[in-house]
Amino acid sequence: xxxxxxxxxxxxxxxxxxxxxxxxxxxxxxxxxxxxxxxxxxxxxxxxxxxxxxxxxxxxxxxxxxxxxxxxxxxxxxxxxx
Amino acid sequence: xxxxxxxxxxxxxxxxxxxxxxxxxxxxxxxxxxxxxxxxxxxxxxxxxxxxxxxxxxxxxxxxxxxxxxxxxxxxxxxxxxxxxxxxxxxxxxxxxxxxxxxxxxxxxxxxxxxxxxxxxxxxxxxxxxxxxxxxxxxxxxxxxxxxxxxxxxxxxxxxxxxxxxxxxxxxxxxxxxxxxxxxxxxxxxxxxxxxxxxxxxxxxxxxxxxxxxxxxxxxxxxxxxxxxxxxxxxxxxxxxxxxxxxxxxxxxxxxxxxxxxxxxxxxxxxxxxxxxxxxxxxxxxxxxxxxxxxxxxxxxxxxxxxxxxxxxxxxxxxxxxxxxxxxxxxxxxxxxxxxxxxxxxxxxxxxxxxxxxxxxxxxxxxxxxxxxxxxxxxxxxxxxxxxxxxxxxxxxxxxxxxxxxxxxxxxxxxxxxxxxxxxxxxxxxxxxxxxxxxxxxxxxxxxxxxxxxxxxxxxxxxxxxxxxxxxxxxxxxxxxxxxxxxxxxxxxxxxxxxxxxxxxxxxxxxxxxxxxxxxxxxxxxxxxxxxxxxxxxxxxxxxxxxxxxxxxxxxxxxxxxxx
Numbered sequence: 001x002x003x004x005x006x007x008x009x010x011x012x013x014x015x016x017x018x019x020x021x022x023x024x025x026x027x028x029x030x031x032x033x034x035x036x037x038x039x040x041x042x043x044x045x046x047x048x049x050x051x052x053x054x055x056x057x058x059x060x061x062x063x064x065x066x067x068x069x070x071x072x073x074x075x076x077x078x079x080x081x082x
Numbered sequence: 083x084x085x086x087x088x089x090x091x092x093x094x095x096x097x098x099x100x101x102x103x104x105x106x107x108x109x110x111x112x113x114x115x116x117x118x119x120x121x122x123x124x125x126x127x128x129x130x131x132x133x134x135x136x137x138x139x140x141x142x143x144x145x146x147x148x149x150x151x152x153x154x155x156x157x158x159x160x161x162x163x164x165x166x167x168x169x170x171x172x173x174x175x176x177x178x179x180x181x182x183x184x185x186x187x188x189x190x191x192x193x194x195x196x197x198x199x200x201x202x203x204x205x206x207x208x209x210x211x212x213x214x215x216x217x218x219x220x221x222x223x224x225x226x227x228x229x230x231x232x233x234x235x236x237x238x239x240x241x242x243x244x245x246x247x248x249x250x251x252x253x254x255x256x257x258x259x260x261x262x263x264x265x266x267x268x269x270x271x272x273x274x275x276x277x278x279x280x281x282x283x284x285x286x287x288x289x290x291x292x293x294x295x296x297x298x299x300x301x302x303x304x305x306x307x308x309x310x311x312x313x314x315x316x317x318x319x320x321x322x323x324x325x326x327x328x329x330x331x332x333x334x335x336x337x338x339x340x341x342x343x344x345x346x347x348x349x350x351x352x353x354x355x356x357x358x359x360x361x362x363x364x365x366x367x368x369x370x371x372x373x374x375x376x377x378x379x380x381x382x383x384x385x386x387x388x389x390x391x392x393x394x395x396x397x398x399x400x401x402x403x404x405x406x407x408x409x410x411x412x413x414x415x416x417x418x419x420x421x422x423x424x425x426x427x428x429x430x431x432x433x434x435x436x437x438x439x440x441x442x443x444x445x446x447x448x449x450x451x452x453x454x455x456x457x458x459x460x461x462x463x464x465x466x467x468x469x470x471x472x473x474x475x476x477x478x479x480x481x482x483x484x485x486x487x488x489x490x491x492x493x494x495x496x497x498x499x500x501x502x503x504x505x506x507x508x509x510x511x512x513x514x515x516x517x518x519x520x521x522x523x524x525x526x527x528x529x530x531x532x533x534x535x536x537x538x539x540x541x542x543x544x545x546x547x548x549x550x551x552x553x554x555x556x557x558x559x560x561x562x563x564x565x566x567x568x569x570x571x572x573x574x575x576x577x578x579x580x581x582x583x584x585x586x587x588x589x590x591x592x593x594x595x596x597x598x599x600x601x602x603x604x605x606x607x608x609x610x611x612x613x614x615x616x617x618x619x620x621x622x623x624x625x626x627x628x629x630x631x632x633x634x635x636x637x638x639x640x641x642x643x644x645x646x
Binding site for chain 1: 514528
């Protein structure tokens, strides 16, 4: 989820740093699901990389931001694949 | 593959839809098209849509929707495979994944295209109905059905009868959990019948009548169990009433309070075999059997469509296979592993391995599917099979054509000579695709295959089945691998448990865990240590499983963990 709703890449994801912010972000996700903007929304743990871009800490979520590890030509990573 | 032209007399010998089948499938597509339209315009929420899409084999996975298409009892015509290739190119990413349940999965369909895909499937008498959900799933069978030299009777007519009986069965569409049936008609079990909810084994009784041995309550997943014989001999005409009785008992008493205890294997285990048998028999005796049993003429009608092609009686005169093998070492290796004996003289069965070194087990590109369709048209009476081992079978090949077929396969990258060897690895899609997975499977299979890339080493090791699952649900059948690998998460990283001694055949065994899990990078070394124990301990001609049964787990455990 981005600042106001669904975004296509995790780079623009909204970050919740406090418990209250997490509740608010969860509520935004639920609202977007009700509005049929997203199929499912849940909070994930992230770290900020050197570009201040959020990166998932868990390998499952990291995989979701890219695509299959055995087919770099598929999924979101395909845009950068040559 | 431009050189290959279909033979004019190469009609496949398999079940063809009648008017009812065709109408049923078309109406289902039409219904789902409407449901998809309502989902896309927002009339249906995902919560409302989910049970509808699952009834049509449509999952939502890690990156995209996934459509699972049934290949009933693993039998496929060249026309059908060509259509699967068309779908892969037109609606997906140019490939498909063949599964351990004789299905094909497309990993990237767009929701808006799925009704068109289903219509394209219906054009060639295929569908995705009941490939998901708590219903009776695609009925599987021996991939050598009809051609195996150890066969008592072709299991596919029975499987087709069960498919018709179970399709949209009003009483069994909302079972406590999914339900899987496998049928074997041969002396050797190539369909893993003892690890299915119902396993049917076609047998002959003392007076020569053909019937079924009924095995109930097998399964893998988080609680692996070997099925039990509930009926040693069931007359053929009782097959549907008896299955109906089993399903009624399961539907009534199977647990719905706990998803993880809802399979029939748990009901059998918790109730006890004798009690379950008594319950099934009581239900069976209470049924109006005549209203449920099939008309024997209908089974005859189905069986007639599976009648084998008229084989070339002069094919048996070919005697040059050994000469061809001696002249070409590469073909020799292929012939040693990927060719099985056929019940007709002068014919052979070819296993086309979908396990190239470094490839994704079970994946085939659209181009490869077209090559296989052409080869089947030219050399295998337009028929193919999908095995639960994720390979493709050419069931009716003249032995005199083997060398030509091998050359055609080789040109398409489909002549990997490893059927049954250590690099013929079964692997589920794992976390590269699956939303349920806890770890990746495919990269582990690739790393092991590369470790044992040497053809000479593979052939020296001999028959050794490695099976990998990316989660406890065991789609990769790891419990019944001679070496099984289960991918789990441990403290935020992938960890792989190794089991040994699993057996998918009639001597079914669940593998024993050797110890703590390994990091992904350490798995190939661990497998190499297990293989080293085997090679240093085996007696002349002793296969891996024989050595394991003789020496037990201790030497393997010691090799893996002694230094830890």
